[in-house]
Every structure is written in C-alpha cells, then in structure tokens.
Amino acid sequence: MKIYALADCNSFFASCEKVFRPDWAGKPVVVLSNNDGCVIARSAEAKPLVPMGAPWFRIKDQAEKLGLIVRSSNFVLYGDMSRRVMETLGQWSVDVEVYSIDEAFLDLSWRYQRQLEKGKPIGRDLAALGREMVETVPRWTGIPVSVGIGPTKTLAKLANRIAKGRRDRLFGVMNRRIREKALKNFPIAGVWGVGRRLLPRFERLGLKTAWDLSRLDPLAVRREFSVVQERLVRELNGEACWADEPPEQKSIQVSRSFGEMLTEPAEIEKALATFAVQGAKRLRRLNRAASAAAVWLGTNRFRPELPQYFPTAVFGFYRPTADSVEILKGALAAFRSAFKPGYAYKRGGICLMNLVSAEAAEAQGYLFDEEPDPAFSLRTDSRSRRSRMTLYQEVDRAENAGANIFFAAEGTDRAWLPSSRYVSPCWTTDLERLPTVRAD
Secondary structure: OOOEEEEEEOOHHHHHHHHOOHHHOOOOEEEEOHHHOEEEEEOOOOOOOOOOOOEHHHHHHHHHHHOOEEEEOOHHHHHHHHHHHHHHHOOOOOOEEEEEOOEEEEEOHHHOHHHHHOOOOOHHHHHHHHHHHHHHHHHHHOOOEEEEEEOOHHHHHHHHHHHOOOOOOEEEOOOHHHHHHHHHHOEHHHOOOOOOOOHHHHHHOOOOEHHHHHOOOHHHHHHHOOHHHHHHHHHHOOOOOOOOOOOOOOEEEEEEEEEEEEOOHHHHHHHHHHHHHHHHHHHHHHOEEEEEEEEEEEEOOOOOOOOOOOOEEEEEEEEEEOOHHHHHHHHHHHHHHHOOOOOOEEEEEEEEEEEEEHHHHHHOOOOOOOOOOOOOOOOOOHHHHHHHHHHHHHHHHHHHOOOOOOOHHHOOOOOOOOOOOOOOOOOOOOHHHOOOOOOO
16 A cells, blocks of 8 residues: 655745745745746735736736735745755655655655554554654745645645645545545545646536546546546545656756847847757756757737747757757757747747657667768767767766856857846855844
8 A cells, every 4th residue: 555645835936035034924925937927926925915827017016005025036046945845855755756846745655564564553643744744844944835645646636735725734535534525525626637628528527526536437537538537536546556756758848038029130049049058958967868859939929019920940850869069059050940030039948859768869770870961060970979978967067066157159148038136045055145144
C-alpha cells in the first residue's frame, strides 16, 4: 500500500515576498507576471480584493485605495526559497518528487511498511507527521504550507485542496469512510486531471462530484475516453497508477513580453538569441536534446489600432541537439525568415520540440556523421559536438557559480528586457542585498 503526502506552499510567490518584510504581515500583497502584465499571485488578504489574472493597468489606479502592496516577479528569489522548502521536506522522506516550484509529493510508504504489514493503525502517526510538516516548514523557511495525505497522488492532491480551507492546513483520506465523505463533497471540476476540455464531457454524463467519477467502471472509461482517465478513476479508488517518476518533458518554451514594443530586427534578435541559449541550457540540465524548434513573434493584442502580426517559423535539426550554437543559429535563421518590417513586436519566444534523451541522441546512427548541408558553417560531426558539449559543461558550471557569460549575439544593451519596476531585492542570493538586522 502506498502513502503519499502532498506539501503545497500557500500563496507561494506572495509568501516569499513577505518573508523578509515582517511589516507586511496581515497586508494584501500581489505579484505581477513578467513585464508587470497581470496578477499571478495573491496573499490570503489580497484574494477578496483582486481577481487572479487581473491586468495590472486596469487595477493600478485602485491599488492605493485597496491598500495593495505590489511586487514584480522575482524568480531568482522564488527559486531559492523553493529549494529551501524542498530541502526541509527531505527530512521526512527519502523520496521527494518536486512537482512544481511550490509543491512536492513525499512517498511515506517506507516509514509505515512494517505497521501496515502487521495490520496496525497508522492514522495518528500520519496526523502527527503532517502536523510536524505544517509547523516546521514555516518555522524554518518562513513559507506556510498545506499538507494532504492519501494512498494515491490524485487523492493526496484532493486532500491538499481540502486542507487549504482548514485552519490546521492538514487533511488525510487514508481512512475509507473519510475518503468517501470527502469525495462526495468535492466538485468534479477540482479533481486533479479534469481540465476545461474534459469537464463538459463528464458533466454531460451527469457527473458532479469526485465520488460520481470514482463509481464509474474503469474499463468503460478507458473505452469512452482514454487510459489516462481510466487511471484517474482507479486512483480515486485508492489504486496507485501514476508512475513514481514524473513524465518526461516533450517540449521546452522560453518566451517573454518585451519591456517596450520593438521594431528593429537587431533588437529582437538579441532577445531570441537569449531565449535560444537559455533553452539549450535547460536541455542540458534535463539531459535532453531537441529534434526541432519553433520561433514565434507577436504584436500587442491590447493595441488593436496598430497592425497585428503573429508569425511562427519551425526548423529541424539534422540530429537531436542541446548545442547552444546549433540552436542559436537555427533560431536566428528562422527569425529572419519570419520577420516583417512595419510591425511593433511586443512578445517573442522559442519552443524546443520533440525532445529525446541525450543518450538516445548520441547513440542514434546516421548515414553521414557530418551535416549534409555545405552552407551550414558549423561542424556538427560527433567529435566536434562532444568538444563543444565539454565546453558548455564548464560554462554552465561557471554560470551556476555566479559568472556572467553570454554569446555576442545576445548583446549587452537589452532594450527588450521586461519591465520590473516593483521588483524586490534578491535577499538570499545577492551578498549586497543581505538583510541588515539592528538591535537597539
């Protein structure tokens, strides 16, 4: 029998902003998306005041009247705070699966295996462990968490949603009686895996709650929908179906809204070059390689009086790659084929697609080891690639240690950088920004 705990940080981005500002306790805090576009996080105090996704330009004039504290996204801070939370969670399980920046699954089965084998009850032990998590994580990191416990990941996720509405921020559905009651009161729209496209189909079948969904015949669900929905039904009935390892990514996207509308191709090239290099670095971190990529641009949808244009250019690699130079060259060539003058571009990005493991890309055989295009100046034979990958490993290691290394194509003056006029200091990663404590 499996036992999963899902620890989810409450209002994570807003909570990170509050950690180093104790004077903001009890005050409404909202965090804006890249380029200060819209609200992407709200503290508990801000939720009754501002809807999620509200465009900043529409609520800007009301912010002072509402008493809102507004912050730009600071993903360096959020990433470091997430690392601290995940390391703290590691003391309760040797198997911590980081599901997203603010939540993780903990496999607790090994802790209670002997008790389960002997038929001993574990409810009180699980409750005590959950309370310890809820109390320890904010004490050590400053970030409040909610904990849901269940025999499957889907049920742990459901329990976590219920825990967020409880004062103790803890709920478990290991007990069958409690689980049945929880499922009967839980709307089907809130079930993990039931998205906007699937929900109408379930509703047409008369399904309203998680309990209704759990009563379906799994094999019939597989015939009507797919194996994914069959597993969902089984998970709601306490049968663990999802693999312990998270599914491998099939694509990676790096995109941004530009700080100002750009018309000069040279400025847009700098942005896309940066996105291509960042995407390649992510590939190497995940030990993946991309078979193809797409570059896309977009004008400002909120300025309908201006000409609109949303081009996309797709390009493939002779063999899957995580080589920064190969991806950079392909992205810039695609951009030049898609760019049209006379438009003011507000967004852009690159999507690396059809990912495979780096080992598979290396082992795959080709009739010609060298790329058969004589116009392509970059050497892509195996030996040259291995040499460059060794270089990238050293560059990545230096950047992780704080070095600032970039390609000339990225430029030094970056007019495209998103606006972040309300950004907080990087309290935990910048020595010059360390908080100062004074004792009088």
